[in-house]
Amino acid sequence: MAERMALTGNEAVAYAMMQINPDVVAAYPITPQTALMQKFADFVADGEVDTQFVLVESEHSAMSAVVGAAAAGARAMTATAANGLALMWEILYIAASTRLPIVMPVVNRALSAPINILCDHSDTMGARDSGWIQLFSENAQEAYDNTIQAVRIAEHRDVLTPVMVTLDGFIISHGLEVVEVLDKEAVQDFVGEYEPAYTLLDPEHPITFGPIDFSDYYMEHKRSQVDGIEAARRVIPEVGREFGKRFGRSYGMIEEHGTDGAEALLVALGSTAGSAKAVVDDMRERGLPVGLVKIRAFRPFPYEELREALGKAKAVAVMDRSISFGAQAGPLALEVRSALYGLSLPVRDYIYGLGGRNITLEEIEDILQEALEMAKTKEAEPLVKYVSVRE
Amino acid sequence: MSEELKGYRELPIGGLIVEPGNAVTYRTGTWRTFRPVWHEDKCIHCLFCWVYCPDAAVQVKDGKMTGFDYEHCKGCGICAHECPRDAITMEKE
Ligand code: SF4
Numbered sequence: 001m002a003e004r005m006a007l008t009g010n011e012a013v014a015y016a017m018m019q020i021n022p023d024v025v026a027a028y029p030i031t032p033q034t035a036l037m038q039k040f041a042d043f044v045a046d047g048e049v050d051t052q053f054v055l056v057e058s059e060h061s062a063m064s065a066v067v068g069a070a071a072a073g074a075r076a077m078t079a080t081a082a083n084g085l086a087l088m089w090e091i092l093y094i095a096a097s098t099r100l101p102i103v104m105p106v107v108n109r110a111l112s113a114p115i116n117i118l119c120d121h122s123d124t125m126g127a128r129d130s131g132w133i134q135l136f137s138e139n140a141q142e143a144y145d146n147t148i149q150a151v152r153i154a155e156h157r158d159v160l161t162p163v164m165v166t167l168d169g170f171i172i173s174h175g176l177e178v179v180e181v182l183d184k185e186a187v188q189d190f191v192g193e194y195e196p197a198y199t200l201l202d203p204e205h206p207i208t209f210g211p212i213d214f215s216d217y218y219m220e221h222k223r224s225q226v227d228g229i230e231a232a233r234r235v236i237p238e239v240g241r242e243f244g245k246r247f248g249r250s251y252g253m254i255e256e257h258g259t260d261g262a263e264a265l266l267v268a269l270g271s272t273a274g275s276a277k278a279v280v281d282d283m284r285e286r287g288l289p290v291g292l293v294k295i296r297a298f299r300p301f302p303y304e305e306l307r308e309a310l311g312k313a314k315a316v317a318v319m320d321r322s323i324s325f326g327a328q329a330g331p332l333a334l335e336v337r338s339a340l341y342g343l344s345l346p347v348r349d350y351i352y353g354l355g356g357r358n359i360t361l362e363e364i365e366d367i368l369q370e371a372l373e374m375a376k377t378k379e380a381e382p383l384v385k386y387v388s389v390r391e
Numbered sequence: 392m393s394e395e396l397k398g399y400r401e402l403p404i405g406g407l408i409v410e411p412g413n414a415v416t417y418r419t420g421t422w423r424t425f426r427p428v429w430h431e432d433k434c435i436h437c438l439f440c441w442v443y444c445p446d447a448a449v450q451v452k453d454g455k456m457t458g459f460d461y462e463h464c465k466g467c468g469i470c471a472h473e474c475p476r477d478a479i480t481m482e483k484e
């Protein structure tokens with residue numbers, strides 16, 4: 001039977017990994033992911049997993065090792081954060097375009113400089129075009145649930161695309177929460193026996209991974225890669241529904257909270273969505289027509305779901321925990337506006353929480369109050385605001 | 392070779408090569424700007440050209456040089472360089 005345990009987000013994800021029992025895990029420590037791998041290393045040392053645990057000398061090597069393992073037909077995982085993800089860059093693209101179903105928790109943290117080890121989403125936002133599926137988690141429970149579901153999503157024959165499961169550094173990774181941990185057998189049954197679509201270790205069917213492509217085929221291979229991540233639009237909710245049926249917590253591409261009849265809607269990712277739910281509930285009690293749309297899947301981006309959910313409102317405020325330098329807004333707001341193309345809905349971006357800057361319930365309420373104002377005036381200028389920045 | 396190019400739906404995923412030994416279907420001969428020309432009268436059939444050719448494009452029968460496979464010879468000129476009898480010359484396509 002499922003058991004309720006007090007776990008940090010890092011520990012919850014390490015539990016999920018232990019219960020998945022991957023064939024190969026290669027890892028290099030980086031704050032705030034270190035405690036995750038440390039916990040997983042405990043499971044390895046205690047004989048709780050059969051995993052080949054490979055300690056490497058850098059994240060570039062960690063991703064390279066899991067790419068090699070996945071090509072050999074192993075269920076392979078790693079985890080990282082921030083600068084570690086940045087060091088994996090080259091291999092991230094190789095993993096995705098070689099269609100290797102690797103699962104990687106990423107503990108979101110700011111990128112240097114200045115050096116900062118605290119939470120923001122710059123790391124995974126930078127990787128948004130690497131071809132990986134990206135699932136964001138609101139809390140430790142979701143980080144645990146997402147890690148388990150990610151295996152099924154990545155390995156689905158129509159998808160065969162690696163998945164990043166994100167959890168906010170420190171806020172989720174180091175915060176202690178009550179997490180419902182499933183039975184190992186139930187998790188094993190849910191993820192199933194891994195049967196790789198292709199493997200290097202099949203001498204009867206020798207194949208080549210990673211050959212060279214010239215201009216005559218490169219575009220065709222990229223186009224075919226699109227089909228994989230696009231199939232995830234169908235598979236992510238399918239797996240989320242099945243997870244819900246078995247374990248009581250269903251998941252989709254987005255989650256709506258108080259959107260019925262809302263005039264002003266907030267769009268947020270990660271732990272901030274949890275805070276925003278409390279603010280929305282409080283404002284709703286005071287009769288204010290506000291709601292929240294939480295994005296769970298950032299890649300593939302839920303354009304249709306968002307258009308439907310936001311299209312009913314009169315104004316949208318987006319909360320971006322990273323900057324897309326030189327762009328008209330943060331990465332999330334750019335996508336939201338793109339999803340709403342053709343609808344005349346004012347959308348303003350609020351860039352907040354960089355490098356671990358706290359976001360308070362009052363600040364989220366201020367944003368929603370401004371969104372209510374936007375709903376009246378229909379005026380989104382300024383298109384971008386920076387929350388709590390001193391001038 | 393454009394008539395043989397496959398559409399993206401026909402390709403194995405991930406750029407994988409799933410049929411072994413299919414290099415023969417890739418006609419590297421289209422890359423050539425110079426072609427090796429064999430002068431049989433000078434040839435002593437030492438087969439240096441055959442040993443050195445990086446594309447197995449030197450054709451040999453019964454231990455004797457017989458010419459080139461121009462479908463795959465990419466015109467690198469190594470054979471002409473290595474031939475001890477100047478029995479191969481490189482000529483512009
Ligand atoms: S290297 Fe020259 S001489 Fe020797 S087999 Fe080739 S063509 Fe003939």
Ligand code: SF4
Nearest residue numbers: 444464465467468470
């Ligand atoms: S030119 Fe190069 S590829 Fe062509 S036959 Fe000579 S060695 Fe082989």
